[in-house]
Amino acid sequence: MGLDLRFPIGIMFSLVGLILLVYGLMTSGDIELYRRSLGININQIWGGFLLIFGSLMLGFALKGAKSKPEDPKKQ
Amino acid sequence: MINAQIQLGIIDYVIMGIYVLSVLGIGWTLKRYMKTSTDFFMSGRSIPAWITGLAFISANLGALELVGMAASGAKYGIATSHFYWVGAIPAMVFLAVFMMPFYYGSKARSVPEYLKLRFDERVRCLNSISFAVMTLFASGVSMNALAKLLNQLLGWRYDASLWICSAVVLVYVLKGGLTSAIYTEVLQFFMIVLGFAPVVYLGMKDIGGWDKLTAILGNVSQNPEKISLNTKAFEPEAWTSAWQPLFGGSANNPMGVDIFAMVFGLGFVLSFGYWCTNFLVVQRAMAAKNMSAARRTPLIAAIPKMIFPVLVILPGMIAAALAFTAKDNYRLPPVIIKNLPAIVKMVKAPASENPAISVEDIRKAVGLKMSEAKIFAVLSEAKTLTDDEIAVKLQDAVTENDYDGVILSLVKKYCPTGLLGLALTALLASFMSGMAGNVTAFNTVWTYDLYQAYIAKNKSDEHYMWMGRVITVVGILLSIVCAYLVNQWANAMDIIQLVFGFVNAPLFATFLLGMFWKRATGTGAFLGLLGGTMTSALFHACTITSGNVPGIKGGYLAVVQSFPSEMAQNFWLASFAFIGCFVLTVVISLTTKQAKTDEELTGLVYSLTPKIKDSGEVWIMRPAVLGTILLIGCVILNVIFF
Numbered sequence: 282m283g284l285d286l287r288f289p290i291g292i293m294f295s296l297v298g299l300i301l302l303v304y305g306l307m308t309s310g311d312i313e314l315y316r317r318s319l320g321i322n323i324n325q326i327w328g329g330f331l332l333i334f335g336s337l338m339l340g341f342a343l344k345g346a347k348s349k350p351e352d353p354k355k356q
Numbered sequence: 357m358i359n360a361q362i363q364l365g366i367i368d369y370v371i372m373g374i375y376v377l378s379v380l381g382i383g384w385t386l387k388r389y390m391k392t393s394t395d396f397f398m399s400g401r402s403i404p405a406w407i408t409g410l411a412f413i414s415a416n417l418g419a420l421e422l423v424g425m426a427a428s429g430a431k432y433g434i435a436t437s438h439f440y441w442v443g444a445i446p447a448m449v450f451l452a453v454f455m456m457p458f459y460y461g462s463k464a465r466s467v468p469e470y471l472k473l474r475f476d477e478r479v480r481c482l483n484s485i486s487f488a489v490m491t492l493f494a495s496g497v498s499m500n501a502l503a504k505l506l507n508q509l510l511g512w513r514y515d516a517s518l519w520i521c522s523a524v525v526l527v528y529v530l531k532g533g534l535t536s537a538i539y540t541e542v543l544q545f546f547m548i549v550l551g552f553a554p555v556v557y558l559g560m561k562d563i564g565g566w567d568k569l570t571a572i573l574g575n576v577s578q579n580p581e582k583i584s585l586n587t588k589a590f591e592p593e594a595w596t597s598a599w600q601p602l603f604g605g606s607a608n609n610p611m612g613v614d615i616f617a618m619v620f621g622l623g624f625v626l627s628f629g630y631w632c633t634n635f636l637v638v639q640r641a642m643a644a645k646n647m648s649a650a651r652r653t654p655l656i657a658a659i660p661k662m663i664f665p666v667l668v669i670l671p672g673m674i675a676a677a678l679a680f681t682a683k684d685n686y687r688l689p690p691v692i693i694k695n696l697p698a699i700v701k702m703v704k705a706p707a708s709e710n711p712a713i714s715v716e717d718i719r720k721a722v723g724l725k726m727s728e729a730k731i732f733a734v735l736s737e738a739k740t741l742t743d744d745e746i747a748v749k750l751q752d753a754v755t756e757n758d759y760d761g762v763i764l765s766l767v768k769k770y771c772p773t774g775l776l777g778l779a780l781t782a783l784l785a786s787f788m789s790g791m792a793g794n795v796t797a798f799n800t801v802w803t804y805d806l807y808q809a810y811i812a813k814n815k816s817d818e819h820y821m822w823m824g825r826v827i828t829v830v831g832i833l834l835s836i837v838c839a840y841l842v843n844q845w846a847n848a849m850d851i852i853q854l855v856f857g858f859v860n861a862p863l864f865a866t867f868l869l870g871m872f873w874k875r876a877t878g879t880g881a882f883l884g885l886l887g888g889t890m891t892s893a894l895f896h897a898c899t900i901t902s903g904n905v906p907g908i909k910g911g912y913l914a915v916v917q918s919f920p921s922e923m924a925q926n927f928w929l930a931s932f933a934f935i936g937c938f939v940l941t942v943v944i945s946l947t948t949k950q951a952k953t954d955e956e957l958t959g960l961v962y963s964l965t966p967k968i969k970d971s972g973e974v975w976i977m978r979p980a981v982l983g984t985i986l987l988i989g990c991v992i993l994n995v996i997f998f
Contacts (some may be wrong), residue, residue: 284385286539288405290546293378297371297778304367304774317772318558324774327554336548 287342295335300327362509362768368511368777375781376524383528383536393820396533397800398465398643405649407542409656412640414541417548418498418790422668427759429672431585432610433573433595435995437665442623444661445990446994447631448654449983455632457968458871459642460650462959467635468805474870476878480884484805486859487635488798493852495794496838502787518839525791526832530825534643537796542786545967551782552667558770559674570596574675581690583679584755586610598997612921621927625934629864634644651979658986675762689761693722700746703738725756794832802827851909861930862888862937868939874961880945888937895932901925
């Protein structure tokens with residue numbers, strides 16, 4: 282199929298990761314909020330990880346698109 | 357709702373929204389590639405193996421699996437992993453190495469169509485009808501659970517949740533067909549792994565690591581009654597070792613299963629029957645771009661399957677340990693009291709109206725096992741408490757565990773706003789892709805195996821494509837009907853599972869003989885399958901699980917044998933059905949004439965099909981080599997957790 286799935290996976294997780302990361306940074310020091318996660322700012326850490334994961338996926342997708350320029354048109 | 361509801365922040369809704377937009381976007385983008393019915397129903401056989409592999413495992417990792425395995429993890433501990441290391445990996449390797457060549461290599465477009473080519477129209481008809489009905493119910497069950505969850509958790513209306521989520525699924529399946537379903541399944545795979553990993557990490561950290569967990573579970577084994585897990589006490593390793601408790605016999609492990617039922621019933625009959633013949637999963641492999649990708653599909657899927665217990669079973673074990681130590685007042689979620697407002701009223705009634713309301717009255721009215729001391733406390737303080745406080749205290753007095761709520765209780769316990777949105781989106785994703793997966797399997801079987809075969813032969817490809825779209829809408833509507841049915845009538849679920857248990861249990865015998873014994877005839881297969889189904893029904897009618905009343909749970913004809921658990925009864929039922937179908941098919945085949953010539957059977961039966969030469973591939977990538985490595989890995993895991 283024409284759509285490289287790594288694009289939507291990459292975009293979605295980069296976006297979600299970024300949101301979690303920014304939210305985590307904004308709420309760092311909020312003891313009440315992070316009581317549940319045992320005092321760990323899990324949003325910041327996991328958001329960062331998701332952002333890296335998403336970017337990697339995007340990176341691979343872009344690399345794949347470059348190395349195979351213009352799929353030969355289907356008949 | 358009492359203490360079930362949770363507060364979501366805007367950020368949580370944003371994450372959910374991004375997911376929904378992503379799946380809709382995928383459907384939208386794929387729309388322009390849907391030119392022929394092959395594109396719509398079979399993804400044009402063009403998908404790379406890593407995608408079909410992850411979709412293959414994801415189609416199985418529905419939300420019900422997620423919820424159910426965590427429940428079993430709490431109830432039975434590490435032995436639940438038998439559903440993975442015994443009940444999945446060997447069958448997946450077998451499918452890849454031996455069976456995929458027939459599915460992918462023959463001209464069959466679906467599993468029922470393979471049966472038609474190999475045997476005859478009758479076998480196909482039987483299989484396709486039962487499969488079609490089953491997928492509709494499976495998708496209905498999935499959506500019912502989702503709508504209930506949204507209702508309980510977020511306070512959304514049941515109907516609205518059901519229709520909106522179904523509409524989202526409808527849009528993307530309609531646009532992108534099977535490819536949409538497969539792509540969103542892969543998305544769901546990553547959502548689940550990345551959404552639940554932090555929850556498991558936090559749970560493990562909270563409990564103090566693996567050694568601490570096993571130590572606590574050792575105490576749980578000896579006194580499971582403390583948290584209403586089991587009325588019996590077991591050896592200390594009952595929750596923490598996979599095989600030792602089984603060797604002690606069915607009375608000495610919390611599953612109540614003996615070793616034969618586990619290895620033959622689950623590990624062979626049920627597992628091979630599901631993984632090797634269920635079109636829902638096989639369809640993913642059949643969408644692969646070539647034979648080698650199709651064969652690698654189940655093998656790629658087996659890798660995450662092997663390590664999934666960490667993600668799905670471990671949370672249940674953590675929950676049991678947390679509840680046992682009552683850490684931070686955590687308890688296994690109690691079964692929700694259905695008629696709570698009425699009970700609260702009963703407690704609050706002035707003495708003049710209701711002079712001597714007793715603990716027993718309340719317990720009876722609730723209809724669940726409850727702590728008498730706690731009810732007594734509520735009754736004596738009733739005057740000073742508000743309605744809400746009474747409701748909370750009554751709910752807390754229930755001692756019956758709602759194991760299906762375990763995974764959510766951990767999400768609620770450990771996820772702050774933000775991560776909460778991610779974890780809930782993972783659940784939402786798996787429920788929706790559960791529906792999408794079933795609907796895509798249903799529309800293919802309907803269009804190719806029922807509509808094209810019996811209703812409208814020899815129509816144009818556009819016509820079947822049109823039919824596919826129409827039946828997708830119909831399929832979703834019927835799933836919604838099934839969801840309401842299951843929601844309104846709780847027994848519906850039991851009956852459905854029972855009937856499909858009867859039909860599915862013998863199925864693998866038919867495939868095994870069909871693929872590996874060229875003498876098996878159409879009549880033999882058809883009657884064998886019917887006989888196998890009847891064997892299961894008869895077995896069920898004559899056996900029961902101790903503690904159950906004869907009726908829907910079995911034993912309504914006579915009680916010849918009693919089993920310590922429903923799981924054991926189920927595994928034995930499958931074993932008998934398989935043997936019944938196998939013997940009947942062999943005997944009838946030998947007494948009837950083979951209607952198919954060797955030529956017709958080429959590509960469908962092992963002995964008549966040229967062996968595939970894997971020599972073109974790097975040796976490590978050959979299915980047999982990969983399969984062997986996976987099986988060795990599986991043995992190692994079983995030894996580690998012996």
